[in-house]
Amino acid sequence: MRKRLGLIYGGKSAEHEVSLSTARAVTQAVDFEKYEVIPVYITYTGEWRKGEAFVGPVTTLEELRLEGNGKPDSIHDFLNDTSGALDVVFPLLHGTNGEDGTVQGLFEVMNIPYVGNGVLASSAGMDKVVMKQLFAQVGLQQVPYVHFIRTEWAHEQQQLVEKMEQELTWPMFVKPANLGSSVGISQATDRASLIEAVDLALKFDRKIIVEQGVTAREIEMGVMGNDEPACSVAGEIKPVTAFYDYEAKYKDGNTALVIPAEVTEEVAEKMKDMAMRAYKVLDCSGLVRSDFFVTAADEVLINEVNTMPGFTPTSMFPLLWQKTGVTYPELIDQLIELALERHAEKQTIQYTMD
Incomplete structure (x- = not known):
C-alpha cells in the first residue's frame, strides 16, 4: 500500500520561488508507485491550498501554485483531513515561516511525521547569529562577525559602522540573519557600500550579521541521519561572480560545482568532524548541508549550515549524495524513512507520571 506523502x-517567504523549484524537482524524482503525493501549496499571503494527489511528475511551476484548485485557507482541511491522514509530510519550505521551526512546531503539535530537522535545530539553524554562537560553544572556527538589530542601526549607526571598521577588514559581507539562498546579501568594500548593504538587508530581516570576507574556497558537505548521521563527499563551488549570490544559485547556471572537491584527506576529515559537531550542537535530524571556507593554507572555517537545502536540479545537496552513491529517488526514500524513524522514537516518550 502506498504511503500518503x-x-x-x-x-x-522571500524564498517562495526557490521552494516551488524544489517541489517540482522532488515530484520528478519521487516514486509514485511507493507514494501517493498530496500537494499543499502555501501562498505568498500564507493561505494553505491542498490539491488533488499528483498522478505523475510536475513539469511547470504553474502546476504547483494551485491558485484555481483547493479551498482558500485550506489549512483547516489539512488539519481535519477526512480523505485519510497523511503518513508523512515533506516540508519543502525555504526561509522564514517554513525553514525556521514555525511549521515544524505545527507538525509536532499535530503529531505528524515530517522530513527534516525539528523545531530547535530549524530555528537555531535559521538564525545565523544564534547558530554561530552555538558553534563557538563547541570550538568551531569561524570568520569574525558583528551583529545588530534594526533599532540599534537606527539609533547607533555611526558607532556600529566604526565598530565594524575596527573589528573587521574589507571586504565585508552583509546578510539578513534569518534568510538563506543568498537573498538580501551584499558585498561591501567601503563605508558607503556598507551602509547601502545594511539598508538592503534590513528590508528582509530585523537582525543583521556582517562578516569579514576571507580569501578561501567555498566547499560544502551533506550530512544525513538522526542519532548516527553520515557525511557525503565534499563539493566545491566556483562562482563566476564575486560571490555565490541568488542569481548564480538559481538563474544563470554558470557556477561550476566540482564534486568531489579536490582537498587533502586531512582537510576532508576535518570538515567531517566539524560538520558532525555542528550537527550535534544544533540537535539536527534528517539532513543539513554544511558550508565551509578552506584557505590556501588548508585552514578550515565553518560558514553555516542549511537545515533545508534546496533540491533544485543545480542544488549542491542532492548532487553531493549522488556522487556519494545515493541516487535522487533513494535520497528521498531515506529522508522519509528517517522522518518515520524519528517520529516512532518520539512516541516512546512518556507524558504522564504514572
Missing part, C-alpha cells in the same frame, strides 16, 4: 511548498 504530503509535499508542503511555497510559503510566506
Whole structure:
C-alpha cells in the first residue's frame, strides 16, 4: 500500500520561488508507485491550498501554485483531513515561516511525521547569529562577525559602522540573519557600500550579521541521519561572480560545482568532524548541508549550515549524495524513512507520571 506523502511548498517567504523549484524537482524524482503525493501549496499571503494527489511528475511551476484548485485557507482541511491522514509530510519550505521551526512546531503539535530537522535545530539553524554562537560553544572556527538589530542601526549607526571598521577588514559581507539562498546579501568594500548593504538587508530581516570576507574556497558537505548521521563527499563551488549570490544559485547556471572537491584527506576529515559537531550542537535530524571556507593554507572555517537545502536540479545537496552513491529517488526514500524513524522514537516518550 502506498504511503500518503504530503509535499508542503511555497510559503510566506522571500524564498517562495526557490521552494516551488524544489517541489517540482522532488515530484520528478519521487516514486509514485511507493507514494501517493498530496500537494499543499502555501501562498505568498500564507493561505494553505491542498490539491488533488499528483498522478505523475510536475513539469511547470504553474502546476504547483494551485491558485484555481483547493479551498482558500485550506489549512483547516489539512488539519481535519477526512480523505485519510497523511503518513508523512515533506516540508519543502525555504526561509522564514517554513525553514525556521514555525511549521515544524505545527507538525509536532499535530503529531505528524515530517522530513527534516525539528523545531530547535530549524530555528537555531535559521538564525545565523544564534547558530554561530552555538558553534563557538563547541570550538568551531569561524570568520569574525558583528551583529545588530534594526533599532540599534537606527539609533547607533555611526558607532556600529566604526565598530565594524575596527573589528573587521574589507571586504565585508552583509546578510539578513534569518534568510538563506543568498537573498538580501551584499558585498561591501567601503563605508558607503556598507551602509547601502545594511539598508538592503534590513528590508528582509530585523537582525543583521556582517562578516569579514576571507580569501578561501567555498566547499560544502551533506550530512544525513538522526542519532548516527553520515557525511557525503565534499563539493566545491566556483562562482563566476564575486560571490555565490541568488542569481548564480538559481538563474544563470554558470557556477561550476566540482564534486568531489579536490582537498587533502586531512582537510576532508576535518570538515567531517566539524560538520558532525555542528550537527550535534544544533540537535539536527534528517539532513543539513554544511558550508565551509578552506584557505590556501588548508585552514578550515565553518560558514553555516542549511537545515533545508534546496533540491533544485543545480542544488549542491542532492548532487553531493549522488556522487556519494545515493541516487535522487533513494535520497528521498531515506529522508522519509528517517522522518518515520524519528517520529516512532518520539512516541516512546512518556507524558504522564504514572
